[in-house]
Amino acid sequence: MPPHPPRLASPHASHASSVLVSAPGKVILFGEHAVVYNKPAIAASLGLRSYAWFRAQPAGVSPSLLRLNLPDIHRTTIEFPLVQLAAVSREYYYALDASDAMLRPSVLLPDAERALEPVLSELPHSAVRPAVLAFLHLFLAICPKLPALNVCVRSELPVGAGLGSSASFSVAVAAGLLALASSHPDIDSEAKEEVDPAWRVNQWAFMAEKVIHGNPSGVDNSLATYGGAKIYSKGQLESLNGFSSLRFLLTDTCVPKNTKRQVEMVRTRKMRFPSVMDLLIDSVENIVKECKAVFRDIAQGTISQAEMVSSMEALIEMNHGVMAACGVSHPSLETVRLVTASHGLQSKLTGAGGGGCALTFLPPGTTRETISAVATQLSANGFKCYETEVGGSGVEVRTQRSVDSGNEEGEQVAVLAAWEEFAARPLVRDGSGGGGGGVDGLNAYFESS
Template identity: 30%
Template sequence: MIYTNLIPIYLKKVFNEKLILMIAVLFRWFVSLHDYSGKSKTPMYGDYEAQRHWMEVTISLPTTQWYFNSSDNDLLYWGLDYPPLTAYHSYLNGLVFKKILPESVQLNTSRGFESKFHKLLMRYSVLIVDLLIFIPAVYWFFRQFFKIKSNNQLSQTMIIALTLLYPGIILIDYGHFQYNCVSLGLFVASVASMFANKIILTCILFSMALNYKQMELYHALPFFFYYIGFVYEIYKKRSFIKALKTLSILVLSVTITFLLLWLPFISDPKQMFQVIHRIFPLERGVFEDKVSNIWCLINVLYKLRDINNQTMATICLLTTLISVLPTCLDLLKNPSKIKFLLSLINCSLSFFLFSFQVHEKSILLVALPVLMYAPLNAFVCTWFLSLTTFSMLPLLIRDNLLIPFISLSLIYFIVYNSIEKLMLQKKNTSKLHLLRNLSLLGCVILTFCTLALKPPQKYPHLWPLSEIFCSVNDDSDGCGAKFSVVVVSDQFNGKTLLQRHRMVNEILADELKEIHAFSQKTLTTEQWNNLNKFEVTAPGKIILFGEHSVVYGKPAIACAIDQHTTLTFTESYCNNQDLNTIPCRIILPLINYSGMLTIHLDAKPTFSPTTYFQETLNKLNKNEPFLNELDTLSGNEKKTLTVLHFIFGGIITCYMKQLKNVSFTIGITSVLKLGAGTGSSASYCVSLVAACLAYIKFKINSNVEIQFDPLLDDFHSQSGDNLLIIEPFTDNIAFSDGEKCLINRWALLAENFIHTKASGLDNTICTYGTMVQYTKLNSHKLLEAPELKILLIYSALAA
């Protein structure tokens, strides 16, 4: 009991507001040294990357493109989905970052940018707005509060300490990484302004909070009903004219603030509706991850995600309105400031429990009103606040923030118990204290179980043992439920494929009784990461003998050179229900191009390269928004993009009948000079085909059924070759001889499009490497050769 007796005495003597501020900043900076959301987790990373990406987009594109999908703004990759004030904040941050660390906000090429210095800048960007907005707002509010509810100065100081040391905001803003201190700071400032009877400033500040994060709607109804009741009181006690004047001030203050903030978007209705659509997306679902609300609880018994999102949104709206109605009507009838705080708590908690599209982090919107009410009931409020922090445990574990979570929670508990000795007059609270201690003990036990104990097989999500990624596709065709499931877990390490399937089947034993057909793919985390991203390289070449004679069927000798084309391929999850198209981001520095391409998987009874090329060109000209400027592109750019579409669309069409909920990112770099005779186009084509085939092989690794139709491949149908069996990669990731032959043939198709009549020599040497004696496609010999030193001089003059 040392802390019980000594710490309160120490606090009473030395604690003051300046010291509290210093400690609060120190704790924030300690947490900032830990990891952040999505650190090094390709391809989507996390909220840290989202904030960086918004800086990149806002400083690089005009406001008219901020909320629209385009070649430079892929909305599938952390598209901007907050109101305009967030975008303006990102813009200001982006200007600073562009000055200090320009590569971190370079359009398209900065995706996933991470460095120690960048992390430092990002952390500073949070601390600055925290010091400018949230912390001053907290001081202002409690000074206004204690003018209404008088208490001694120590009580005010200690309540400020409890607010600034609340672990939830610190862990999310300085650990996970967000700017909640901006919207919450504006909200607290608006309440402080209300307590100071500054009507216009209250409207402006809360409108700004609402235009920074739409989740401030959690707090909107109490403001509305309080001021309606306030105006009605003026009408009853003073006059109709005075009430009308007050109402007009309220309406004008809100309207003008909104108009100013939305000024770049309101001139065009299309712009305005797109922003609204991005702010309120219905396609995301009723809740995210393991949020502690009613719908997540009900989902254990009845799968709510089976309900149409439109229907579920309506249900959420009705239940939320019903739950907030009593407190709003009470506030309307008796518009006092203390009732207003209680209404803020009730409404925000109702929104958290019942509204649509709730995140774990949304509990912070409930925590702030509770902190503001804490001077009136500190014990219950701090108890609730401890539970709000614990409710975010799965998210914090995923972000490697367990140590700061435990440390801050323990410190908060000790600080409150010390404050309690100084502030509270106990009135038969022993049972409540016992109940509080038992609930916190339960939190400790659950935290331990989450980290150390394996959950029962029947209830695998009783506590999260490790991060598990699960993607489920509903393939029902009206003949009963059919599910295709990908399960990724570290529990599969060292297990055979059969053992993995048995583990999944045992866990889902009851569910499988009701499912007509079920297929599963089981991967370890390492396998999943490898599936998501890989690289292929293809060398350049130089012809040593017979450069011109080979065109006429005479022998030639060529060798590979140690200059390569490198292709980086990333598969991502996206909400794309069209089985015949794949959204694809292309990054091609070699032709200074970056944009979006839609790959069309159109199965055909026969596959003709000539026909397919023409159809590809037609699609690019007519249907592809990223190539509206096609006519202005040079021949090389046009051919480069068309070849990419041809190879990926053609090969995947041959081997896969459909792909669902995936998008690709393809980045290609090369040190080979275009048009220098070193095989830049062949190396490009070979790397494209190799990447496409590698993707198919990885899909076999994940148990995706690969169905090859020889009728779709000219070479097989014309030559009568036996069907090539594509095998999954083994531990040694390499292509078989047959697969290299296939790569060579497909690359020649693409080469013929670029050069009209290619001999096949370039793509052959780029496929096989070393040295090749070449006559024609099916007549080449790989030669053994020592490593040669060759001096190449590039004159940059056409032959």
């Protein structure tokens, strides 16, 4: 079925006491490496998601803090005294035009980062610095009133696997802060309602991606915001018309990938064997065009679902074959292909190759027994498997207001129990496709309150 549109907070839903946001990762379906040479690629949202829970600090609690908990990044928990952040906010953020902060973080980041150094120097590990800096930039720019918050961000996405984990983080944080902020000083209430909320989330997330990566394409944050499948070509994105979400088994080979090295390997081969490599790259472009045609035909009703499945299986097999000819496969990826092929399923690398992840198409009707058998065999090779949806929904926001129920103490106990479970329990999905305990507990809490 087509992805749902982003589920965002109402523009009138200010003063929420608690906000839960989730945003998907992304995978490349077709077009790896050819996109470097201005050929189109097809990317889609991934059912593995990041979750961000924002809780307002109860009134009267002192000192006023911004507390950020990142259990999946070196178990980081850090507290920022708001009085310390206020000085940075006044000097570098409050008088900013929103477009400057949103689209050109270079306008303020160097000076603001130096001003934040006393806080950043307390981080337990350098690897967490980009995420924390992006979070602080969003917080200071979107929330000039500096609300006291407890924030916990978790992710089902393996970091560094080419699955858009940083964009998923950025979208979840941006959407949550925008839901909490009643207004931005540079956006009046009328203008606020005229602007598409999803567009605003996407732009702020793109800004955060610039903080983390420097010069991102914008593809990852767009997919994390809007979901679905997109064709990326020469810096432009268009929806893949007719595409409905599909089931895949994602396999993380746990072999570290090096995108820069793989891109350079293809470039070297192209310089040495231009006539051969040009044909291979053109073949990848044609695979993308064929995929686009398949879903166009589905939308027009000129082919059946069975024909779509057959075409997808063939395109997946061909795409991987071309990538292998380009030299970017890996023994671990070939093991995934052999294991899944023995069960009648087609697989391909996704991303740069040389390790990293593989996608296995699960056509409608694939039995639970087959999926379990494949996952067991792949796990025996040291791989991690996730049954997931590709091309599903984008960012989703759920808000919760404080309710005077006469049982504040009981409400606080329930909140803390759900919070502790969310921060501690695994989020990864098990073989049945169900969510981890932390997500289940959090969803149950929001549904009951």
